[in-house]
Amino acid sequence: MAxxxxxxxxxxxxxxxxxxxxxxxxxxxxxxxxKQPAQTVSQTAETAVQNSQVPAASQTQQAAAPTPAPALxxxxxxxxxxxxxxxxxxxxxxxxxPTVTNFDQVEVSKLVEHRKxxxxxxxxxxxxxxxxxYVVKALAATAKKFPDLxxxxxxxxxxxxxxxxxxxxxxxxxxxxxxxxxIFDADRKSILTIAKEIQDLAAAVRSGSIKAxxxxxxxxxxxxxxxxxxxxFTPIINGKEVAILGLGTIAKEPVIDKNGAIVAGQLMKxxxxxxxxxxxxxxxxxxxxxxxxxxxxxxxxxxEV
Numbered sequence: 001m002a003x004x005x006x007x008x009x010x011x012x013x014x015x016x017x018x019x020x021x022x023x024x025x026x027x028x029x030x031x032x033x034x035k036q037p038a039q040t041v042s043q044t045a046e047t048a049v050q051n052s053q054v055p056a057a058s059q060t061q062q063a064a065a066p067t068p069a070p071a072l073x074x075x076x077x078x079x080x081x082x083x084x085x086x087x088x089x090x091x092x093x094x095x096x097x098p099t100v101t102n103f104d105q106v107e108v109s110k111l112v113e114h115r116k117x118x119x120x121x122x123x124x125x126x127x128x129x130x131x132x133x134y135v136v137k138a139l140a141a142t143a144k145k146f147p148d149l150x151x152x153x154x155x156x157x158x159x160x161x162x163x164x165x166x167x168x169x170x171x172x173x174x175x176x177x178x179x180x181x182x183i184f185d186a187d188r189k190s191i192l193t194i195a196k197e198i199q200d201l202a203a204a205v206r207s208g209s210i211k212a213x214x215x216x217x218x219x220x221x222x223x224x225x226x227x228x229x230x231x232x233f234t235p236i237i238n239g240k241e242v243a244i245l246g247l248g249t250i251a252k253e254p255v256i257d258k259n260g261a262i263v264a265g266q267l268m269k270x271x272x273x274x275x276x277x278x279x280x281x282x283x284x285x286x287x288x289x290x291x292x293x294x295x296x297x298x299x300x301x302x303x304e305v
Contacts, residue, residue, distance in 0.1 A: 005030050019070060082177035093236050101246075101273040102284050103232045106292035107255055108268045114298040122192055131268075132170070132224055133195035135247050138294040138301055140166045140186035143220050146287040148279055149243040150219045160278060169218030169238055170198055172205045179205045180238055182218045222247055231269045242278050245291075246271030268295060 001023065002009050012029045014021040079087060115129055122129035143150035143166050152161040166187040169180040181201035183194055204210040221238040225231075226249040235246040248269025255265030272288045294301040 001026055080176060082179075086177050089239075090236055093238070097237050098276045099234070099237060099273050100276045100279075100281060100284065101234045101271055102281070102288050104270050104272075104285075104288050104292065105267045106270065106295050107265045108250060108295055109266045110297050110299075111268075111295055112250065112266050122195060125192070125196075127192055127196045128199050129192070129195050130198065131226070131250065132222070132247065133191050133198055134295065134298065134301070135222055135224075135245070136168050136170065136183055136186055136194050136198070137189075137191050138291050139220065139222055139245055140168055140183075141294060141301065142287050142291045143168075143243075144187050145290060146283065148283060149274070149287055151242055151278065152219075152240040153242060153275065153278055155277070163219045165217075165219065167217050167219045169215075169221035169241075170201065171221065171223040171235075171238075172202045174205050176208075179210060179215060180218060180221060181205060181210060181214050182216070184217065220244070226250065226269070232271045234271065235273050237273060237275060242275040243284075243287075244273050246273065 001007075002012075005026075007026065007029060009021055009026075012021050012025050015025050016022040111131070111134060115131065115134070119129050147162055148160070150163055150166055152163070153159070154161055165185055168183045168186040170183060172179050172181060181204070183189070183197050183201075186194060189197075201210070201214060204214070218239060218241065220241055220243050221235075222245045223235040224247040225233055226247050229249050231248045231251075233246050233248070235244045237244050248271065250266050250268045252264055253267045254262050255267070257263050270288065270292070272284055272291075274284050
């Protein structure tokens with residue numbers, strides 16, 4: 001966007017986290033009319049040479065000095081208690097679980113339209129209807145159809161422990177670290193109910209009022225990087241679970257429709273990681289295919305669940 005509008009990003013005031021420039025920052029700068037035509041710098045340089053003036057580079061530096069970069073961090077800083085717990089848990093999971101990740105994507109134009117249609121009705125009930133709520137519902141339905149995904153392993157006895165509840169953990173990022181509050185009995189709840197619970201749990205995490213009981217008892221988890229425009233990734237399996245779904249962004253990309261024509265589609269990126277001691281690649285892909293069918297058409301999700 002900066003390139004297409006001939007904007008030098010050094011001139012844009014950032015407001016994002018860690019000093020990042022957001023699209024809103026860039027749009028605000030463009031709307032303010034401060035940007036110059038692409039030829040301005042080269043023309044200034046040419047004029048300076050012809051008139052034996054101060055070089056254009058010096059003029060540019062004087063006219064718009066870049067914002068100083070923040071100082072680099074130095075030395076050692078102790079982990080916070082939350083970061084220490086995360087580090088221990090992630091190290092243990094990564095060392096003890098042989099993980100496989102299947103990467104896939106699904107065309108979700110119908111899902112996008114469904115959310116658009118009901119977004120205001122949800123807002124009227126003080127509910128923020130997100131794509132994550134649909135994914136939690138679809139993942140719960142998938143775990144019900146493929147119970148191996150909703151299990152745990154007792155490796156000492158070589159036994160599979162199947163759970164009688166489907167409790168979906170939802171990874172929530174907070175300034176102090178990553179928390180995983182739980183949507184209990186997600187397969188029995190409506191999408192609006194799930195959306196409300198996600199909203200309330202995320203608020204509790206970020207305010208520091210989340211309770212331990214709200215973060216215990218998950219049987220399968222979803223981690224979301226789509227809000228940060230992330231695509232595919234390899235999430236680490238949570239707790240005593242055997243599967244975790246990584247939710248990526250929805251991007252407008254060319255797809256081939258049923259008539260063989262190339263059209264603009266909405267592709268959602270998905271990453272399903274699972275414990276290979278219990279789940280094989282074929283089962284993992286079958287479960288992912290079923291999840292995709294639910295997300296591709298919300299009406300089918302409501303019929304099937």
